Every structure is written in C-alpha cells, then in structure tokens.
Amino acid sequence: MQNNVLSAEKEMELINRHSTVKLTPEKVFCFTVTLCDNEIDRDFERFTVDALKKLSVLFIGKTGISDHSMRSKDQMARIFHTYLEADPAKKNTLGEAYVALKARAYMLRTEENNSLISEIEGGIKKEVSISCSVNESTCSLCSGDMKTHSCKHIKGRSYNGKLCYAVLNEPTDAYEWSFVAVPAQRNAGVTKSYIKKEDIFLETPIEIIKSMTADTVLSDAEIKSIRSYVSQLEALAEDARIYKSNLIEDIERLALILMPKVNFKSFISSCGNLSAKELKELRNGLDAQAKEKFPMTPQLRSVSPKEKTHNNTSFKI
Numbered sequence: 007m008q009n010n011v012l013s014a015e016k017e018m019e020l021i022n023r024h025s026t027v028k029l030t031p032e033k034v035f036c037f038t039v040t041l042c043d044n045e046i047d048r049d050f051e052r053f054t055v056d057a058l059k060k061l062s063v064l065f066i067g068k069t070g071i072s073d074h075s076m077r078s079k080d081q082m083a084r085i086f087h088t089y090l091e092a093d094p095a096k097k098n099t100l101g102e103a104y105v106a107l108k109a110r111a112y113m114l115r116t117e118e119n120n121s122l123i124s125e126i127e128g129g130i131k132k133e134v135s136i137s138c139s140v141n142e143s144t145c146s147l148c149s150g151d152m153k154t155h156s157c158k159h160i161k162g163r164s165y166n167g168k169l170c171y172a173v174l175n176e177p178t179d180a181y182e183w184s185f186v187a188v189p190a191q192r193n194a195g196v197t198k199s200y201i202k203k204e205d206i207f208l209e210t211p212i213e214i215i216k217s218m219t220a221d222t223v224l225s226d227a228e229i230k231s232i233r234s235y236v237s238q239l240e241a242l243a244e245d246a247r248i249y250k251s252n253l254i255e256d257i258e259r260l261a262l263i264l265m266p267k268v269n270f271k272s273f274i275s276s277c278g279n280l281s282a283k284e285l286k287e288l289r290n291g292l293d294a295q296a297k298e299k300f301p302m303t304p305q306l307r308s309v310s311p312k313e314k315t316h317n318n319t320s321f322k323i
C-alpha cells in the first residue's frame with residue numbers, strides 16, 4: 007500500500023505541480039475524500055484492489071466540484087495525491103480486507119469558497135461521486151464478460167446463496183468527481199461508464215421484469231431500457247388494435263352479405279373480446295362462405311369509403 011502520510015512540505019510541492027502561480031500553505035485548504043473502495047456498490051459492481059491501484063494514478067490532477075453551479079476555476083478542488091488505505095478492522099461484504107481509494111485534494115482559500123470549506127470541515131460535505139471508464143466487467147460467479155452478455159447471471163441476484171455482481175477491472179480513464187448532494191448512499195457514489203455503452207445491458211427488458219422481486223434494485227440503464235421497451239410495446243399494441251378493428255370490419259361486412267336480415271349489432275360489439283387469432287378464423291370462415299355463395303364477392307379490404315359509411319349507419323340505433 008502507498009504511504010498516505012505526507013509532510014506539509016511534500017504536499018505543497020505536489021500542489022504546486024498543478025498551479026500556475028506558487029501557492030503557500032495559507033492560500034490553500036486541503037482535505038481528504040474517499041473516492042471508491044473494494045465494496046460491492048449500489049449497482050452491484052465492485053472494483054478489484056488492482057483496479058483501485060490503477061484509478062489512484064488516473065485521479066491525480068482531476069478536478070472536483072461541489073455542485074454544478076460551481077464551474078469557476080477558483081471554486082474547483084483538485085486532487086494532488088491519492089493512496090489506497092486498508093482498514094484491518096473492517097471487512098467488505100465478501101469478507102476481504104476493506105480497501106478504499108483515498109485522495110488528498112486542495113482548493114483555494116477564497117471568500118467564495120468559505121462556506122464550502124466550512125461544510126467540508128464540519129463533515130457536511132463528505133461523500134463524493136466519481137466518474138470513470140472501465141474496460142473489463144466480469145461476472146463474479148463465472149467470470150463471463152458482463153459487457154458482451156456472455157453469461158446469463160444477473161447482477162444483484164443470488165444463485166444458490168451466492169450474490170452475482172460485476173467485477174470491475176482495467177479502468178482506462180478517470181473524469182471529474184463531485185460532492186454528492188444527497189448523502190446516505192452506500193459508500194461513495196460511483197458513476198462508471200464503459201467503453202461500449204450499448205453493451206451494458208445484461209439481459210432483455212422482459213427478462214429483467216420477469217425476474218424482478220420486491221428487493222430488486224435496478225440501475226439507471228436498466229430503467230431506461232425498460233421504459234424504451236414499454237414504448238415499443240405500446241406501439242405494437244396500437245398496431246394490434248388497428249389489425250383487430252380491420253378484422254371486425256370485415257366480419258361485419260361479410261355477415262351482412264351472408265345474412266342481411268339478421269341484426270349483428272350486439273354480436274359485432276362483443277367481437278372486441280375475441281383474440282386476433284379467433285377473429286381471423288371467423289373472418290376467413292365467413293369469407294370462404296361468401297365466396298361460395300357469391301363467387302363475384304369483391305376482394306377483402308377493398309371496401310369503398312361509401313360502402314363503409316353505409317354499413318356503419320345501418321348499425322346506428
């Protein structure tokens with residue numbers, strides 16, 4: 007593990023590597039944040055210690071913000087040192103020694119930053135969310151590549167008492183970090199982006215929905231995928247509704263041709279309860295009969311608007 011205790015002089019030396027003007031200790035406020043750890047996070051993903059080591063290098067020099075209104079250069083904090091910290095007294099969910107990636111960051115002691123500095127000192131601003139990209143995401147149960155659907159395990163579900171989660175390795179880049187507005191999330195929030203964003207779905211939306219229980223936690227990506235699937239279903243349902251209504255119109259027309267003296271009003275109005283398959287069978291049956299009885303019956307679906315209007319009118323009370 008890297009040494010986390012640096013002398014004040016060493017810290018100033020590291021800080022000044024990132025500053026264009028020479029900063030003195032009075033001008034800067036330094037603090038420590040936990041960027042991420044080797045615990046299974048709320049997306050059921052976990053960094054390996056090796057990944058944390060790689061991230062520790064990638065996060066050097068990365069800027070952090072308190073909220074999105076703070077975009078001024080002077081209001082940003084910057085990481086100047088990172089280290090892994092193992093807590094021998096603490097174990098992660100898997101029973102392994104807990105390891106966190108910690109960062110030392112500095113910000114300028116300006117009037118604008120006073121309230122944020124007080125909040126950090128007072129422990130109000132504590133948790134941060136990070137954003138990084140990861141090249142490797144493998145299944146904790148079978149080591150299958152979770153980005154290419156190579157296994158059927160689903161993150162967050164248990165198989166024979168064993169939790170499935172994604173093992174994140176090979177981080178390729180670290181981006182911005184920020185203080186989280188709403189604390190009490192499980193450890194630090196980690197926003198991970200992948201090289202191939204379209205590959206992050208592990209299963210089809212219908213599989214997600216079918217295997218959901220009261221305890222299921224969905225990722226943002228999964229929620230988006232389900233929403234988009236529901237929209238597709240809605241469009242399909244509309245197509246099916248139009249198809250059924252066309253079949254009912256055919257049935258109505260053929261019934262009138264075959265049995266002009268019978269009032270089909272209530273029969274037709276109950277046709278909507280039949281499935282498309284049943285309606286199709288009925289329509290085909292009536293059509294065959296009509297062709298037998300009147301060999302000159304025009305082709306189906308060539309009802310002229312005039313004829314249609316006439317038929318509809320005949321059913322009005």
Ligand SMILES: [Zn+2]
Nearest residue numbers: 145148157159
């Ligand atoms: Zn698997």
